[in-house]
Amino acid sequence: MKKGLVISCLLATVALLSFKTNKIQFAIPKGWPKPVYDFGKNPLSLNKVELGRMLFYDPVLSRDSTTSCASCHSPFNAFTHVDHDLSHGINDRIGKRNSPALMNLAWSSSFMWDGSINHLDVQSLAPITNPLEMDESLPNVIRKLQSNTRYPNLFYKAYGDSVITGQHLLQALSQFMLTLVSKNAKYDSVMRKQAAFTEQESKGYALYKQHCASCHTEPLFTNYSFENNGLYVDNTLNDSGRMAITKLPIDSLKFKVPTLRNLKYSYPYMHDGRFKHLGQVLNHYAMGIQRTPTLATQLQKGVFMNNEEKFYLISFLATLNDKTFVSNTAYGFPKKYFEQSEGL
Amino acid sequence: MLLRPLLLICLFCCAQVVVAQHLNLRFVPTWGGKPVDAEKYYKLPSGDSLQITNFRCYISAISLSVNGKIVYREPNSYHLLDMAEPTTLQLRLSNIPKYDAIHFSIGVDSIMSVSGAHGGDLDPEKGMYWAWQSGYINFKVEGNSNLCNTRRNEFQFHIGGYAGKDNALVQVTLRNVDAPNAMTIEIPLDKWLQQIDLRQQHTIMSPSAEAVQLAKQLAATLNIQQQ
Numbered sequence: 001m002k003k004g005l006v007i008s009c010l011l012a013t014v015a016l017l018s019f020k021t022n023k024i025q026f027a028i029p030k031g032w033p034k035p036v037y038d039f040g041k042n043p044l045s046l047n048k049v050e051l052g053r054m055l056f057y058d059p060v061l062s063r064d065s066t067t068s069c070a071s072c073h074s075p076f077n078a079f080t081h082v083d084h085d086l087s088h089g090i091n092d093r094i095g096k097r098n099s100p101a102l103m104n105l106a107w108s109s110s111f112m113w114d115g116s117i118n119h120l121d122v123q124s125l126a127p128i129t130n131p132l133e134m135d136e137s138l139p140n141v142i143r144k145l146q147s148n149t150r151y152p153n154l155f156y157k158a159y160g161d162s163v164i165t166g167q168h169l170l171q172a173l174s175q176f177m178l179t180l181v182s183k184n185a186k187y188d189s190v191m192r193k194q195a196a197f198t199e200q201e202s203k204g205y206a207l208y209k210q211h212c213a214s215c216h217t218e219p220l221f222t223n224y225s226f227e228n229n230g231l232y233v234d235n236t237l238n239d240s241g242r243m244a245i246t247k248l249p250i251d252s253l254k255f256k257v258p259t260l261r262n263l264k265y266s267y268p269y270m271h272d273g274r275f276k277h278l279g280q281v282l283n284h285y286a287m288g289i290q291r292t293p294t295l296a297t298q299l300q301k302g303v304f305m306n307n308e309e310k311f312y313l314i315s316f317l318a319t320l321n322d323k324t325f326v327s328n329t330a331y332g333f334p335k336k337y338f339e340q341s342e343g344l
Numbered sequence: 345m346l347l348r349p350l351l352l353i354c355l356f357c358c359a360q361v362v363v364a365q366h367l368n369l370r371f372v373p374t375w376g377g378k379p380v381d382a383e384k385y386y387k388l389p390s391g392d393s394l395q396i397t398n399f400r401c402y403i404s405a406i407s408l409s410v411n412g413k414i415v416y417r418e419p420n421s422y423h424l425l426d427m428a429e430p431t432t433l434q435l436r437l438s439n440i441p442k443y444d445a446i447h448f449s450i451g452v453d454s455i456m457s458v459s460g461a462h463g464g465d466l467d468p469e470k471g472m473y474w475a476w477q478s479g480y481i482n483f484k485v486e487g488n489s490n491l492c493n494t495r496r497n498e499f500q501f502h503i504g505g506y507a508g509k510d511n512a513l514v515q516v517t518l519r520n521v522d523a524p525n526a527m528t529i530e531i532p533l534d535k536w537l538q539q540i541d542l543r544q545q546h547t548i549m550s551p552s553a554e555a556v557q558l559a560k561q562l563a564a565t566l567n568i569q570q571q
Contacts, residue, residue: 041460118478121460125468125475138469166469170461245477 022046026106029183031191032219035106037120037178042171044178047158052176054154054334055169060144062134069127069173072099075331078262079103079180085273089133096132096237098273100258101266103182103325109224113255113271114242124173138166145169150337182261182325190319191219197319203309204316211285211303211313215257215296221320226254227296230289234272241271252294264321278317282310365442368526369406369435373399373427375534380427386534394489394542396533399427400472401483402452402465403435405515408443415441422452424465424472442523450563451482451513454506477550479506482513482559485533491542499542503559505551512556514563524570535565 024044028035055061059068072087073079079102081087087095097113111117117126127133128141142164145151152162159168189195197205208216217223226242233239233253242251255271269275275284285303289295305313325331373380375396385393403423408416418437426432452466457479461468472481481504488497505512521527539561548555 038459116477118458119460122468122473122475122478125473129475137471139471142469165463166467167461167463170468174460 024049024179026178027181029181029188029219032183033107036109037106037174039106039178042121042174044175045158047154048172048175049179050176050334051154051158052172052174053331054337055173056176057333057338060148061128061136061141063136063140067134069124070333072127072133073102075328075333076265076326077101078182078265078326080266085268087133089130089135093132095130096239097271098268101262102177103180103259103261104220105180106178107220107224110256114245115226115256116245120174120177121170123177124170138169142166142169180325180331182322184324185261185322186319188219188322198315200312200315201319202316204312204314205319207305207309207313208316211305212260214298216260221260222257224257226251226256228253228255228292228294229285230291230295230299231270231274231284232288232290234274237272239271250294253292254294260317261320262322262325263317265326278314279310282313286310364439365523366525367408367437367440367446369437370526370528371401371403371425371433371435371531372528373531373533375532377530377532380533382427388489388491388538392489392491394487394491394537396427396485396487396537398484398486399425399531399533401425401450401531402472402480404449404452406435406437406446406448408437408440409445409447410441410443412445415443420464421448422456422462422465424470444521444523445517445519446521446527447515447517449513449515450559451504452480452506453513454511456480457506474502474504474550479551480504483562485537489542489546492546493543494546499546500549501547501558502549503555503562505555507551510551510553510556512551512559514559516563516566518568521570526571528569528571530567530569531562532565532567536562 022045024046026035026039026044056069056073059065059071061068067089070079072081072089074082076082081099085098087097087099089095100113105111105120108120111120111123112126117123125138128136128138145155146164151164155164155168155172156162158172161168186195186197186201190197215223215225215227215229228241231253240252242254242256243249245251263269263278267276269278269281275281282305285299286305287302289299289302291300373396375381375386380396380399382395382397385395387393401424403425404421406418406421407414416437423435424432456462456466466480472484473479474481481502483501483503485499485501485503487499489499490497492499503512518527536558540558545554548558
């Protein structure tokens, strides 16, 4: 009896302590800019990140419990869709854009190819309610989670409150996504002076700096601006990009500059997934650029590259693939929760 | 010796208590001067009819002033009024000073619209946050009318927008008030809807110049009475 009491007291203290030490400090890789995300308003903790991870992989977020965030953002593909050009949602409904790879989101100032979303915390509302994606409503998701056997407890652990709110749900999803930092590619080792580029990679790096760096800027390999990189308009989609949001003609055909990190895993490329191989991307820049009025000035003259140069550039781009990112078990499917499912 | 200052302090405190007052604000969406009944079909002068099934609206940034100087700002001043939940239509400000004007906004400011997911009345689960393009919906008026050539004759006005010239946040000020303890703010939806040609305009679901115009028109129809 007494022993039991002592042990439970001890356990309670440990639990309390671990609640306190639960905080995680978001590490900014050396030489990277300050994140845009305001961690002060949503401080990271282990339990919140874990809750977010579970939500990210749980199809309960969709109307018929078939589609999770990970259905379109798979960890093995740097959190984009495997092999699909356009996203593939509930009941095989096809969306109008390619799902972007998810990484280094703490530095992003807007979300979606057209920047329609202004903050990571409200990003998840879009797929949850989009009829072509998860086709659910937030109040209904909350009802389902509240009556679930596991979630009230997990929300309690994360927030000290088992009553689930939209704010907590959305912020937990953000917490998990914020931890998806890719910073261990060969390029990063070279920058940290722990490795060196081969001769080909060095030549490719120089070409990258000359032709690509103005938009795909180091170290995140995007400057998060909206640009028209000269793609021809696919008239089955007629996607005007950023203009749909700002209604300004100068934004016609502009899309958010995507990162060049982890391209090995995130094919196909561009907002509509039109290119399957990097070779096609380079051919586009070298000879496929369409001269529309909003074409970026840097691309007006085209990017001349011979085959050798393309080869160097592709060698360099390969140094941006981060194997530790796609194989990180902390980002993967949270098996332990889903296995012990009904019991908890 | 010590008693005197104590007494003075006490008196001073009492005076403070007397000066500090409260204000009950009652918002009433109306048709023909009477609270809107969501079950009822209203006749329009043209003979057409109309039902209002939903009215929800953010009231924010409530403040009080004297001679144009702000003397009180309600902390965390974001309230979601919902016609279907009468308790949400009553707001109370406690411990307020004397004032001669009251100010508030219809809608949610841009700072809240760009800073992520908030709690309480601002929680996106309230259904007043746009999913596909970030930003709060300042107010919603929904219903149906034989004038609308839409699915189930529905009209849906989701009025919002925080950026640039599509900013649909509107300020309301009532001057020359005598610091009453209660005020009724009538929202005459009949007047507002009758300025809209429902045959032409029945669906607004995103920020636009029309949305800004309709927000201004709502603010202009408000009828505020002191009690």
